[in-house]
Amino acid sequence: MSVLKHSKQSRNMASSSLGRRLVACLLNVSEARRKDLVESVAKAALYDTEGVRREGTTVLNIFNDHDYNRSVITIVASVDSIRDVVLSACEKACGLIDMHAHTGVHPCMGAIDLIPIYPLGEEVGVEDCAKEARAVAQGLTERVQGTGAFLFGWADSPLQRGLAQRRKEMGWFKKTPDLQAIRPDVGPQPQKRFGLTGVGASPYVMNCNVTIDTQDIATGRSIAAAIRESTPGGLPGVQVLALPHGGAVEIACNVESVKGSPPSHVTAGEPWPSYSIGGQSYCHAPASLITARVAELAGMQGVGVKGTALVGFTPLECRGLAELALSHGIAEFWKEQRGIRM
Numbered sequence: 001m002s003v004l005k006h007s008k009q010s011r012n013m014a015s016s017s018l019g020r021r022l023v024a025c026l027l028n029v030s031e032a033r034r035k036d037l038v039e040s041v042a043k044a045a046l047y048d049t050e051g052v053r054r055e056g057t058t059v060l061n062i063f064n065d066h067d068y069n070r071s072v073i074t075i076v077a078s079v080d081s082i083r084d085v086v087l088s089a090c091e092k093a094c095g096l097i098d099m100h101a102h103t104g105v106h107p108c109m110g111a112i113d114l115i116p117i118y119p120l121g122e123e124v125g126v127e128d129c130a131k132e133a134r135a136v137a138q139g140l141t142e143r144v145q146g147t148g149a150f151l152f153g154w155a156d157s158p159l160q161r162g163l164a165q166r167r168k169e170m171g172w173f174k175k176t177p178d179l180q181a182i183r184p185d186v187g188p189q190p191q192k193r194f195g196l197t198g199v200g201a202s203p204y205v206m207n208c209n210v211t212i213d214t215q216d217i218a219t220g221r222s223i224a225a226a227i228r229e230s231t232p233g234g235l236p237g238v239q240v241l242a243l244p245h246g247g248a249v250e251i252a253c254n255v256e257s258v259k260g261s262p263p264s265h266v267t268a269g270e271p272w273p274s275y276s277i278g279g280q281s282y283c284h285a286p287a288s289l290i291t292a293r294v295a296e297l298a299g300m301q302g303v304g305v306k307g308t309a310l311v312g313f314t315p316l317e318c319r320g321l322a323e324l325a326l327s328h329g330i331a332e333f334w335k336e337q338r339g340i341r342m
Contacts, residue, residue: 020056020078020326021123023132024204024318025086026311027073028114029093030102030195032064037096038071044092045075045085046331057085058325060318062334063311067245069104070113072207074312074334076322079124083132086115087139090197094144099195105243106252109170109177110147110195112140116163118204119277120319126278129201130154134186137199141187144194148184152200156185163200163254164239170196203257203277204318207311208287210251210294213304217242220249223297227251227290235285235293236262248306251294257282257315268292275315284315 027045031037042059054077061074077085090112097111115136117129133155141147152166161169171177179190190196212220220242225231228240237256242249260281262272272283287310295305313321325333 020323021080021128022076022120022319022322023079023082023124023129024060024118024120024322025075025077025082026114026116026118026205026207027075027086027089027112028108029071029073029097030069030099030104030108030111030113031093031097032066032069032071032104035064038062038064038073040096041089041093042073042075042334043332045073045077045089048088053331054081054085056081056326058322058331058333060321060325060333061312061337065106065245067104068106068243069102070106070108072311074318076120076318076325079119079128079132082117083135083139086117086136087143090115090136090140091143094147094194098193100192105245107167107172107174107241108195109172109179110190110197111193112147112197113195114163115140115197115199116153116205117201118315118318119201120204120315120322122276122278124277126154126201130157133199133201137186137197140197140199141184146188146191147194147197148182148187148190149197149199151185152198153202155200162256163198163202163205166198166200170198172198203282204275204284204315205257206255206284206287206314208253208255208290209245209309209311210253210291211245211248211306211308212251212294212298213306214249214298215244215247216303217244217249219298219301219303220251222301223294224251226297227253227293229256233266235266235290238285238290253290255284255287255290257284273314273316287314 057077137149224240224242239254274283
């Protein structure tokens with residue numbers, strides 16, 4: 001029987017939880033123009049060096065962006081195995097990507113630019129994710145000589161600084177970051193070939209990119225500033241960059257999950273998807289609200305919206321699709337996901 005016919009049954013299994021202690025890693029690698037290379041990194045997470053499949057692991061999605069020259073690989077596994085899974089993918093990537101030759105409009109500092117670990121249910125605790133993130137950072141710098149890492153979120157003990165703050169401190173937003181001026185949290189001074197990697201753990205962060213129909217980057221930056229969390233009246237949990245993209249401007253949003261319920265004045269009457277970790281409730285701004293806010297601000301400047309893209313999934317979608325993939329033993333789920341309806 002096809003996977004598609006089983007989707008309703010698997011959705012029910014997901015809602016009842018199979019106790020897999022699942023976590024997701026949205027691995028950000030600084031390559032998108034060689035898709036075969038990126039797929040080989042994804043497969044390194046799924047299969048050992050002998051080609052034997054790692055049980056209980058799936059790659060749900062591979063998002064490639066040519067202009068950014070950046071890919072996001074959505075890996076899901078048990079928190080007890082995520083360390084080896086992710087490190088295998090990182091070793092492969094570092095062997096194939098040379099930052100001396102990298103070009104792209106998206107800021108980045110490393111061949112593996114970001115390793116975030118997110119719990120996908122109540123079965124996994126905050127400290128579980130923090131511990132594994134710190135172990136991944138240590139393992140990466142030991143296995144690949146010349147790599148360095150900084151920590152963020154729950155892994156950054158005791159301060160637990162957010163990703164945006166840590167990136168700013170490391171110079172990630174600069175056009176040409178100075179690796180020699182960086183003091184990594186883990187590992188030695190990073191070599192240019194590998195660069196610096198951010199490693200951390202937090203509630204799920206969704207990526208939502210809205211393209212506006214203009215090439216004026218100043219217009220994009222004004223919109224980004226208006227919806228950014230740090231701006232009065234901005235959207236909670238939303239971190240934003242405006243970047244040139246495909247002959248237009250993309251409002252690229254990291255949508256962080258926030259504790260509790262959002263203030264009523266920012267919801268516009270639209271419910272925010274919610275879930276819990278360790279008994280603590282979290283929610284995140286829906287993509288539809290972000291798109292509507294961008295469209296409103298762009299329209300005030302006579303600019304239209306061309307479209308919205310989610311890089312991967314919402315937290316609930318990620319959990320549900322992971323249960324579906326693992327229930328049917330699908331490792332390379334990204335190849336089949338277009339034919340599946342949850």
